[in-house]
Amino acid sequence: MGSKNISMAVIRRLPKYHRYLGDLLDKDIQRISSKELSDIIGFTASQIRQDLNNFGGFGQQGYGYNVGALHNEIGKILGLDKKYNAILIGAGNLGQAIANYSGFKRAGFEVKALFDANPRMIGLKIRDFEVLDSESLEDFVKENEIDIAMLCIPKNGAQNIVDRLVNVGIKGIWNFAPIDLEVPKNIIVENVNLKESLFTLSYLMKENE
Known part of the structure; x- marks a missing residue:
């Protein structure tokens, strides 16, 4: 297969x-x-x-x-018989909405921590998580055997974060940042572009008129 x-x-x-x-x-x-x-x-x-x-x-x-x-x-x-450790980077509105989704754990995706670079967000409690400083990203990924990073940050700085994650062995990235990331061939990236999806809906509605 x-x-x-x-x-x-x-x-x-x-x-x-x-x-x-x-x-x-x-x-x-x-x-x-x-x-x-x-x-x-x-x-x-x-x-x-x-x-x-x-x-x-x-x-x-x-x-x-x-x-x-x-x-x-x-x-x-689909690999749902496996277990994956994940982190979520970006504790803004989108990141918080994803963090509050309860279905990940049932599917085998264990979100271990939330990270943000904004000092006002660091230390806040979202669901069961305290938002951690993204400066500690590398140590956390290595110590907790993280497989997947969920990226909910603006495109500025996204590539830098991804480069750091790749250097510490991340295997997959679920990318909500509106940017095409550059990663080695052995790193899996699944892009979720909300604006592109909305524009597709707009086109289909226009064609349906």
Whole structure:
């Protein structure tokens, strides 16, 4: 599976499959066909079968998919059976909103600390965290085996923070800063640009008029 060149389009559909299958389990639905899943999720039945066949044969002809087993297997494909230690950098409005989200821990992402460079923010309590001085970033990452940094800071200075994180072994960056970061090839960056997403919505609304 790891040697296959699976497209990012397929990979980006996997979390949606995982979410919908979780909803089905909450309703105590244990079996579903690709056609029934298509009606719920919005992808064609053929697309669903093609996507899942990238990772092995999960369905049975005449039976469909075992919802619990498929949900579990997609979770493993997404790495949700692993545990990740994370830090959040930037304790402004966006950082605080993310820090207050309770779903990370259930998915295996343990936020260990919040950091900020603003002296007025340092020492404040947000949820269960005291905001730490970003000057202590490197020591904390090394001492706590941090895997992921969630970046919620302005673009000015973001690259410098990332360079510091890379130097102490960070593996992944969830980037909300409006900047394309330069990192080594072995560092994974997932960009979340709120403005670009909003502009896409604006375009689609304009085209729908």
